[in-house]
Amino acid sequence: MIVMSNVYKKYPNGITAINGLDVKIDQGEFVYVVGPSGAGKSTFIKMIYREEMPTKGTVKVGEFDLANMKLSKIPFLRRHVGVVFQDFKLLPKMTVYENIAYAMQVVGKNPKQIQKRVLEVLDLVGLKHKVKMFPNELSGGEQQRVAIARAIANMPRVLIADEPTGNLDPETAWGIMDLLEEINNQGTTIIMATHNSDIVNSVRHRVLAVENGRIARDQEQGEYGYEH
Amino acid sequence: MNIKTMWRHIKESFKSIKRNGWMSIAAVSAVAVTLLLVGSFIAILMNANKLATDIEEDVSVRVYIDLAAEEEDRIQLEEDLAALDEVESIGFSSRAEELDNVIGSYGDEFGLFEGDDNPLYDVFVLNTTSPELTADVANQAEDMNYVAGVNYGGATADRLFYIMDTVRNVGAIIIIALIFTAVFLIANTIRITIFSRSTEIEIMKLVGATNWFIRWPFLIEGALIGFIGALIPVGIISYVYLRGFDTIMRYLSGTYFALLPPQPFLYYIIALLLGIGVVIGSLGSSLSIRRFLKV
Ligand SMILES: Nc1ncnc2c1ncn2[C@@H]1O[C@H](COP(=O)(O)OP(=O)(O)OP(=O)(O)O)[C@@H](O)[C@H]1O
Numbered sequence: 001m002i003v004m005s006n007v008y009k010k011y012p013n014g015i016t017a018i019n020g021l022d023v024k025i026d027q028g029e030f031v032y033v034v035g036p037s038g039a040g041k042s043t044f045i046k047m048i049y050r051e052e053m054p055t056k057g058t059v060k061v062g063e064f065d066l067a068n069m070k071l072s073k074i075p076f077l078r079r080h081v082g083v084v085f086q087d088f089k090l091l092p093k094m095t096v097y098e099n100i101a102y103a104m105q106v107v108g109k110n111p112k113q114i115q116k117r118v119l120e121v122l123d124l125v126g127l128k129h130k131v132k133m134f135p136n137e138l139s140g141g142e143q144q145r146v147a148i149a150r151a152i153a154n155m156p157r158v159l160i161a162d163e164p165t166g167n168l169d170p171e172t173a174w175g176i177m178d179l180l181e182e183i184n185n186q187g188t189t190i191i192m193a194t195h196n197s198d199i200v201n202s203v204r205h206r207v208l209a210v211e212n213g214r215i216a217r218d219q220e221q222g223e224y225g226y227e228h
Numbered sequence: 229m230n231i232k233t234m235w236r237h238i239k240e241s242f243k244s245i246k247r248n249g250w251m252s253i254a255a256v257s258a259v260a261v262t263l264l265l266v267g268s269f270i271a272i273l274m275n276a277n278k279l280a281t282d283i284e285e286d287v288s289v290r291v292y293i294d295l296a297a298e299e300e301d302r303i304q305l306e307e308d309l310a311a312l313d314e315v316e317s318i319g320f321s322s323r324a325e326e327l328d329n330v331i332g333s334y335g336d337e338f339g340l341f342e343g344d345d346n347p348l349y350d351v352f353v354l355n356t357t358s359p360e361l362t363a364d365v366a367n368q369a370e371d372m373n374y375v376a377g378v379n380y381g382g383a384t385a386d387r388l389f390y391i392m393d394t395v396r397n398v399g400a401i402i403i404i405a406l407i408f409t410a411v412f413l414i415a416n417t418i419r420i421t422i423f424s425r426s427t428e429i430e431i432m433k434l435v436g437a438t439n440w441f442i443r444w445p446f447l448i449e450g451a452l453i454g455f456i457g458a459l460i461p462v463g464i465i466s467y468v469y470l471r472g473f474d475t476i477m478r479y480l481s482g483t484y485f486a487l488l489p490p491q492p493f494l495y496y497i498i499a500l501l502l503g504i505g506v507v508i509g510s511l512g513s514s515l516s517i518r519r520f521l522k523v
């Protein structure tokens with residue numbers, strides 16, 4: 001479902017963040033992306049939802065050919081790829097309900113569909129009782145759950161998470177991990193960049209270790225760790 | 229796009245105009261001042277144009293008779309003029325009558341010219357068979373004996389057209405400068421909206437909103453500012469024109485000169501001003517969208 005071959009990414013400032021990367025990820029997989037700071041994990045992830053464009057090589061996500069895609073197609077790619085960040089990126093002036101509903105409105109879903117689906121995803125992330133609260137009234141873990149609920153509201157085939165537990169205490173991080181597992185069990189591909197070795201080593205999945213912009217290790221049921 | 233989505237965009241735009249407060253007011257005022265000038269210029273120029281055309285269509289040619297002409301020269305001239313195919317009728321107005329006319333329209337100061345001091349000529353007033361022949365008749369009359377000069381509506385009209393050209397050019401420069409200011413102010417207002425909503429825009433893009441979905445609220449905001457700005461001059465110009473029309477037409481009664489009647493002229497001006505307002509507004513916001521939205 002996601003195929004990258006011989007991908008290079010050189011930023012305008014001259015830094016080459018991805019340096020001849022090959023990888024193939026099937027629908028429904030759960031993949032950890034690990035590696036030292038500056039290895040190119042975030043860059044790798046950004047190329048999947050076409051936030052960054054490869055300088056060379058091919059990136060395919062489903063039927064989308066990201067290196068040769070019209071700009072006007074990007075929104076339609078992103079409806080298949082949900083994204084979650086370390087810093088949640090919720091809209092502070094909207095309630096939990098509105099934050100999620102908003103993501104569905106902007107892609108043109110009708111109010112009936114929206115109401116049904118928002119309650120469904122809030123139920124999944126366990127926050128149905130906090131629909132009317134504002135983000136600043138929630139804990140970090142709860143905010144991340146809302147962000148995940150928003151990311152999956154439009155039923156993407158892939159959910160990408162760049163250090164989703166980076167700002168959370170270990171206890172809360174485990175809760176988020178359980179949630180991602182559950183979403184993965186429903187058939188959604190999960191790609192998660194993380195520095196959390198406990199999680200990677202306990203909940204075993206495929207591990208991509210990125211170093212110097214390349215896949216240094218690609219291991220099923222792998223462990224956390226990298227050479228340098 | 230469905231109506232609900234459009235409605236959402238419009239609501240967003242209104243909210244944003246309110247939130248931007250003073251910036252919105254500045255932008256609206258700039259549009260209002262610009263369009264007030266545009267509207268006034270157009271109203272004045274169009275009416276001047278109408279008057280000039282009325283004058284031009286005035287079919288009479290005035291042939292001034294040389295003071296040296298004897299009675300028989302005068303009769304000869306009248307016969308020659310009457311012989312022209314294009315001339316429909318000939319009237320005569322003595323220099324005394326001419327002076328009375330001048331005193332009538334310009335005041336008693338001209339009274340001291342009465343009697344032998346009268347500087348005016350006796351005049352034959354020719355009516356041509358159709359308006360476009362006046363210049364032709366004037367030219368032919370000019371070459372005849374004992375003709376001191378010829379005057380016809382066209383000369384006055386030409387002068388009016390010339391003055392209007394000058395006014396139009398100066399006006400155009402001022403208006404273009406004002407339009408730039410208005411576009412700039414609107415672009416700035418929209419830029420502030422874009423910045424204040426940058427997180428929202430980022431999230432919209434992330435979850436797959438199309439570029440047009442993101443653009444619409446900003447475009448509408450700009451167009452609305454332009455539209456609201458246009459309403460003010462539309463009100464002022466309509467009021468002044470209706471009042472002015474009645475007053476001036478009272479003066480013009482009895483002549484064949486007339487201003488453009490408010491209906492449909494005012495409708496055209498209103499439509500034009502609202503149209504320009506919306507265009508200026510959309511243009512301003514497009515500039516900001518292109519520069520700061522990168523969608
Ligand atoms: N927008 C950018 N412009 C220029 N250089 C960038 C940009 N983003 C990342 N880089 C550079 O590319 C390299 C890879 O960065 P990237 O963010 O992908 O690393 P990472 O593996 O996600 O690191 P971390 O674990 O710290 O998040 C770094 O050297 C970084 O400085």
Ligand SMILES: [Mg+2]
Pocket residue numbers: 041042043162
């Ligand atoms: Mg990173």
